[in-house]
Amino acid sequence: MGDDTSLNPRHNKAEVFARLRDAHAREVTEDYVEMIGDLIAEEGEARSVALAERFGVTAATVNNTIKRLERDGYVTSRPYRSIFLTEKGETLAKKCRERHRIVYNFLVSIGVDPAVAEFDAEGIEHHVSEETLRVFDSRLK
Amino acid sequence: MGDDTSLNPRHNKAEVFARLRDAHAREVTEDYVEMIGDLIAEEGEARSVALAERFGVTAATVNNTIKRLERDGYVTSRPYRSIFLTEKGETLAKKCRERHRIVYNFLVSIGVDPAVAEFDAEGIEHHVSEETLRVFDSRLK
DNA sequence: ATAGCAATTTAGCCTTGACTAACTTTAAAA
DNA sequence: TTTTAAAGTTAGTCAAGGCTAAATTGCTAT
Numbered sequence: 001m002g003d004d005t006s007l008n009p010r011h012n013k014a015e016v017f018a019r020l021r022d023a024h025a026r027e028v029t030e031d032y033v034e035m036i037g038d039l040i041a042e043e044g045e046a047r048s049v050a051l052a053e054r055f056g057v058t059a060a061t062v063n064n065t066i067k068r069l070e071r072d073g074y075v076t077s078r079p080y081r082s083i084f085l086t087e088k089g090e091t092l093a094k095k096c097r098e099r100h101r102i103v104y105n106f107l108v109s110i111g112v113d114p115a116v117a118e119f120d121a122e123g124i125e126h127h128v129s130e131e132t133l134r135v136f137d138s139r140l141k
Numbered sequence: 142m143g144d145d146t147s148l149n150p151r152h153n154k155a156e157v158f159a160r161l162r163d164a165h166a167r168e169v170t171e172d173y174v175e176m177i178g179d180l181i182a183e184e185g186e187a188r189s190v191a192l193a194e195r196f197g198v199t200a201a202t203v204n205n206t207i208k209r210l211e212r213d214g215y216v217t218s219r220p221y222r223s224i225f226l227t228e229k230g231e232t233l234a235k236k237c238r239e240r241h242r243i244v245y246n247f248l249v250s251i252g253v254d255p256a257v258a259e260f261d262a263e264g265i266e267h268h269v270s271e272e273t274l275r276v277f278d279s280r281l282k
Numbered sequence: 283a284t285a286g287c288a289a290t291t292t293a294g295c296c297t298t299g300a301c302t303a304a305c306t307t308t309a310a311a312a
Numbered sequence: 313t314t315t316t317a318a319a320g321t322t323a324g325t326c327a328a329g330g331c332t333a334a335a336t337t338g339c340t341a342t
Contacts, residue, residue: 013176013195013196013197014194014195014196014197015197016259016260016263017172017195017196017197017198017263018197019260020263020264021299021300023264024165025328028328028329031158035154047289047290048289048290048291049288049289049290053155054154054155054158055154055155055158056154056155056156056158056159057158057329057330057331058330058331058332059289059290059291060290060291060292060293060330060331060332060333061329061330061331062290063290063291063292064328064329064330065328065329068327068328068329079290079291079337080289080290080291080336080337080338081290107273107276110276110277110280111276111279112272112273112276113272116270116272116273117273118157119157119160119270120268120269120270120273122157122158122161122268123161123164123267123268124265124268124269126264127261127263127264127265127268128261128265129257129260129261131253131254131257132248132253132257132258132261135248135251135252135253136251138252139251162329162330166297166298169298169299188319188320189319189320189321190318190319190320198299198300198301199300199301199302200319200320200321201300201301201302201303201320201321201322201323202299202300202301203320204320204321204322205298205299205300206298206299209297209298209299220307220320220321221306221307221308221319221320221321222320
């Protein structure tokens with residue numbers, strides 16, 4: 001606040017878009033830790049090949065992404081071995097899973113077809129603030 | 142359908158993520174045509190400097206994006222002059238503005254603070270399917 | 283024990299969308 | 313009319329997130 005653009009609220013959109021760009025930067029990370037968590041729960045371990053199949057990307061792309069997640073402290077991995085979540089990754093995965101659940105259930109509760117809700121929730125979940133999430137959740141009670 | 146992954150619905154997520162990636166590719170385009178439309182409506186013309194200020198990016202970034210929008214047929218522009226929407230751009234802008242309005246009004250209607258709703262709508266609008274949008278809209282009646 | 287296949291990694295390429303720095307054009311003030 | 317500031321453009325860089333092709337590793341069945 002205090003800059004010239006804040007005088008007119010109609011023109012003060014830059015912050016909104018800056019936060020939007022931040023959200024984008026986090027999306028792939030969130031989707032990966034969530035999926036790695038799912039794979040460990042469902043299949044006992046998270047392998048590159050399973051991530052590639054579920055995201056619909058190549059193994060090379062998965063490899064790149066896992067390196068970045070490792071660099072950023074969300075996962076650990078050793079060459080030719082499966083992938084593990086760190087504490088940090090585990091925490092994020094849990095938060096994302098819960099958020100996904102709330103968004104999905106909310107959409108279904110207002111009458112969206114479950115298949116469509118699954119689709120939309122995957123995109124929407126990354127852009128729902130804590131406050132909006134609480135409103136969604138309160139509507140499920 | 143018909144591929145091996147479709148046998149187990151839990152594992153058939155690739156299509157969801159492919160559509161999510163498509164949505165991302167369209168987001169910047171949608172935000173720009175919407176903003177260009179707003180600027181023309183509010184100020185009579187859309188200049189690079191105004192786009193840069195409202196999105197919170199540099200003039201160089203705006204320039205790059207406008208070139209891409211021009212390549213893709215959404216806008217026309219001549220060097221050192223203001224930017225115009227084509228028919229195609231106009232149509233998209235109108236659709237986006239309407240979608241934004243519905244998402245925003247829906248969030249406010251369920252109790253989200255207007256400032257938060259403005260924030261969240263900017264991210265959510267790109268990930269709401271036609272069907273979910275209709276459900277949102279029907280709830281506003 | 284090893285041959286061969288599946289999984290993983292590496293290398294190199296592309297586009298998008300961001301940046302800075304330097305340059306050019308336009309338009310307004312002196 | 314000239315100077316100068318604002319606006320726009322260009323060039324070069326970077327990271328993310330895709331891809332293909334080729335090399336390497338690990339596992340399994342013979």
